[in-house]
Amino acid sequence: MTRVFSGVKPTGHLTLGNYLGAMRRWAEVDQHAADALFCVVDLHALTVDHDPARVRRLSRQGATLLLASGLDPERCTVFVQSHVDEHARLSYLLECVATDGEMRRMIQYKEKAAREQRRGGSVRLSLLTYPVLMAADILAYGADEVPVGDDQRQHVELARDLAVRFNQRYGHTFVVPRATKPGVAARVMNLQDPASKMGKSDDVGPGIVYLLDEPDVVRRKVMRAVTDSGREVVYDREARPGLANLLEILAACTGGDPELLRGAYTSYGELKRDTAEAVVEMLRPVQQRHKELCADPAYVEGVLREGAERARGMARPTVDAAYRAIGLLPAVAEPAVAEREAAGAGV
Ligand code: AMP
Ligand code: TRP
Numbered sequence: 001m002t003r004v005f006s007g008v009k010p011t012g013h014l015t016l017g018n019y020l021g022a023m024r025r026w027a028e029v030d031q032h033a034a035d036a037l038f039c040v041v042d043l044h045a046l047t048v049d050h051d052p053a054r055v056r057r058l059s060r061q062g063a064t065l066l067l068a069s070g071l072d073p074e075r076c077t078v079f080v081q082s083h084v085d086e087h088a089r090l091s092y093l094l095e096c097v098a099t100d101g102e103m104r105r106m107i108q109y110k111e112k113a114a115r116e117q118r119r120g121g122s123v124r125l126s127l128l129t130y131p132v133l134m135a136a137d138i139l140a141y142g143a144d145e146v147p148v149g150d151d152q153r154q155h156v157e158l159a160r161d162l163a164v165r166f167n168q169r170y171g172h173t174f175v176v177p178r179a180t181k182p183g184v185a186a187r188v189m190n191l192q193d194p195a196s197k198m199g200k201s202d203d204v205g206p207g208i209v210y211l212l213d214e215p216d217v218v219r220r221k222v223m224r225a226v227t228d229s230g231r232e233v234v235y236d237r238e239a240r241p242g243l244a245n246l247l248e249i250l251a252a253c254t255g256g257d258p259e260l261l262r263g264a265y266t267s268y269g270e271l272k273r274d275t276a277e278a279v280v281e282m283l284r285p286v287q288q289r290h291k292e293l294c295a296d297p298a299y300v301e302g303v304l305r306e307g308a309e310r311a312r313g314m315a316r317p318t319v320d321a322a323y324r325a326i327g328l329l330p331a332v333a334e335p336a337v338a339e340r341e342a343a344g345a346g347v
Pocket of ligand 1: 016
């Protein structure tokens with residue numbers, strides 16, 4: 001059975017971009033079709049300035065929203081990254097396989113580091129090595145597929161490169177993963193700035209729809225979305241990015257096609273109204289379930305505890321195998337290896 005792994009960072013409140021680009025497919029497709037693991041990747045949230053209490057709060061909220069979005073712990077494994085030591089253990093080994101140049105070429109690193117420097121802040125070393133930790137997340141579970149939004153494709157490519165390189169140098173240890181993405185809305189843009197991704201780590205803004213926004217807030221944000229000059233409703237991501245974004249959001253919410261949908265509209269106002277309603281309706285059951293789950297925190301904790309246990313059991317053998325392959329002495333000698341080495345073989 002195909003193994004799937006994906007994750008979401010608790011660096012801010014989850015957005016419509018997270019949902020359409022990733023989470024919805026995890027619940028609707030991946031958990032049914034594959035042996036799937038979904039993780040709140042809290043270690044990744046420490047790569048930028050953070051408030052410890054907020055990260056904890058957002059981790060709990062992220063996990064609750066994953067369940068609210070329809071992930072079923074009977075079908076898939078939902079857990080928190082820091083509950084499973086294997087991620088950090090493997091990350092170090094992969095740092096010994098990755099190169100400095102490779103890390104500095106990562107687009108997200110370049111963007112985030114530049115933003116941090118503009119603010120006069122310092123760049124954490126972990127921001128540079130973050131894609132290696134992400135590769136460890138994926139490789140530890142032998143994932144075949146990694147369902148992510150467009151912005152993560154380069155990181156999944158790196159995970160592939162590291163898997164291939166490790167296997168070539170030290171013997172076959174890792175499955176080589178591939179990224180998968182949704183047909184539409186793989187990159188939801190900020191409603192106020194359609195040139196930038198709708199990112200949850202950005203400053204709170206009227207261009208970001210959060211999954212827990214009240215219906216009226218969602219309506220207001222969509223109705224105020226920046227559209228392009230012109231009157232005709234066309235679907236052109238390059239020339240009319242604001243309009244294209246709305247059409248893609250509407251298409252993703254209603255299961256339609258942006259190119260076909262545009263023909264149904266003669267005004268921007270109508271398009272905005274329908275898009276707002278479609279988003280509100282899509283989020284309604286998620287918000288309802290979220291409310292129910294918040295009333296039962298012990299249930300969510302139980303799911304995470306069991307999820308971490310299951311995840312640990314899956315990651316452990318692969319990470320142990322990587323430790324042996326790369327040349328680390330096992331803490332407990334394995335009889336077969338000890339015997340061969342005592343006989344001087346290959347030393
Ligand atoms: P992150 O918020 O960076 O932890 O992302 C979690 C998942 O959501 C990843 O698979 C991202 O690619 C996806 N994602 C985040 N923002 C967007 C967006 N604006 N459009 C599409 N997918 C997104
Ligand atoms: N880096 C991803 C993001 O910012 C989150 C993530 C961490 C992830 N580890 C992962 C996604 C492993 C997929 C697989 O969105």
